[in-house]
Amino acid sequence: xxxxxxxFQAIADPTRRDIINMIAxxxxxxxxIADQFDVSRQAISLHIRILVECGLIEIKKQGRExxxxxxxxxxxxxQRFIQQYEVFWNNKLDALGEFLDRKxxxxx
Amino acid sequence: xxxxxxxFQAIADPTRRDIINMIAxxxxxxxxIADQFDVSRQAISLHIRILVECGLIEIKKQGRExxxxxxxxxxxxxQRFIQQYEVFWNNKLDALGEFLDRKxxxxx
DNA sequence: TTTTTGCGCAAGCAAATGCTTGCATGTATA
DNA sequence: TATACATGCAAGCATTTGCTTGCGCAAAAA
Numbered sequence: 001x002x003x004x005x006x007x008f009q010a011i012a013d014p015t016r017r018d019i020i021n022m023i024a025x026x027x028x029x030x031x032x033i034a035d036q037f038d039v040s041r042q043a044i045s046l047h048i049r050i051l052v053e054c055g056l057i058e059i060k061k062q063g064r065e066x067x068x069x070x071x072x073x074x075x076x077x078x079q080r081f082i083q084q085y086e087v088f089w090n091n092k093l094d095a096l097g098e099f100l101d102r103k104x105x106x107x108x
Numbered sequence: 109x110x111x112x113x114x115x116f117q118a119i120a121d122p123t124r125r126d127i128i129n130m131i132a133x134x135x136x137x138x139x140x141i142a143d144q145f146d147v148s149r150q151a152i153s154l155h156i157r158i159l160v161e162c163g164l165i166e167i168k169k170q171g172r173e174x175x176x177x178x179x180x181x182x183x184x185x186x187q188r189f190i191q192q193y194e195v196f197w198n199n200k201l202d203a204l205g206e207f208l209d210r211k212x213x214x215x216x
Numbered sequence: 217t218t219t220t221t222g223c224g225c226a227a228g229c230a231a232a233t234g235c236t237t238g239c240a241t242g243t244a245t246a
Numbered sequence: 247t248a249t250a251c252a253t254g255c256a257a258g259c260a261t262t263t264g265c266t267t268g269c270g271c272a273a274a275a276a
Contacts, residue, residue, distance in 0.1 A: 065273090
């Protein structure tokens with residue numbers, strides 16, 4: 001049912017973006033992450049599960065700890081989506097963008 | 109209450125990403141957009157409202173029609189988030205990435 | 217071995233999300 | 247003017263989301 005875990009949805013939540021930020025350069029265990037937030041450990045655990053399910057985090061068991069490591073390659077999918085529209089805010093192509101804009105104000 | 113309309117959340121929904129795709133190069137009125145989907149016109153209307161609220165779409169009234177134009181500059185915010193992690197999947201920096209990865213497997 | 221620590225599981229809940237149908241209204245068109 | 251079209255508004259509803267608390271269990275520490 002909830003196989004809808006895609007990366008776009010995963011990064012939609014600000015807490016999850018914070019978690020990504022937190023472990024991007026330094027892997028942390030679950031409780032160390034949860035300590036940084038005001039919400040309960042369990043809430044963070046659920047966020048992490050979502051990140052795991054969509055491939056943005058990998059968990060390595062180490063004794064009783066779960067070390068969360070960032071696997072951010074999946075963000076490339078989002079980048080691909082964004083990049084195709086980069087033309088619309090990129091300075092060097094602003095002229096083109098506005099041109100297309102004006103050209104299509106009226107529908108066919 | 110629902111001023112939580114941020115761009116990340118807006119693009120989390122596949123239908124809304126489709127809408128963005130649809131009007132990126134060609135502005136369309138609301139019904140023309142809704143016709144492309146299986147869901148009701150009203151459902152699409154709500155999606156468009158969300159896109160308007162976060163600044164990704166601008167509506168120009170034209171007679172009885174509402175022309176939806178893409179204003180994708182706001183996507184730059186997402187790009188900024190993504191770009192800081194580009195190093196983690198960029199080939200030329202893979203070595204560095206893996207190095208940092210290994211280095212931080214154990215928490216401090 | 218007893219206790220503490222790290223974490224998962226499960227139930228419960230309020231709010232948000234995505235969708236629908238029905239009705240209202242302004243704007244073109246016949 | 248009567249009618250068809252483009253759209254908004256509102257109510258209702260099922261599902262998902264984000265969160266909480268309480269319990270259980272295995273691993274580490276005392």
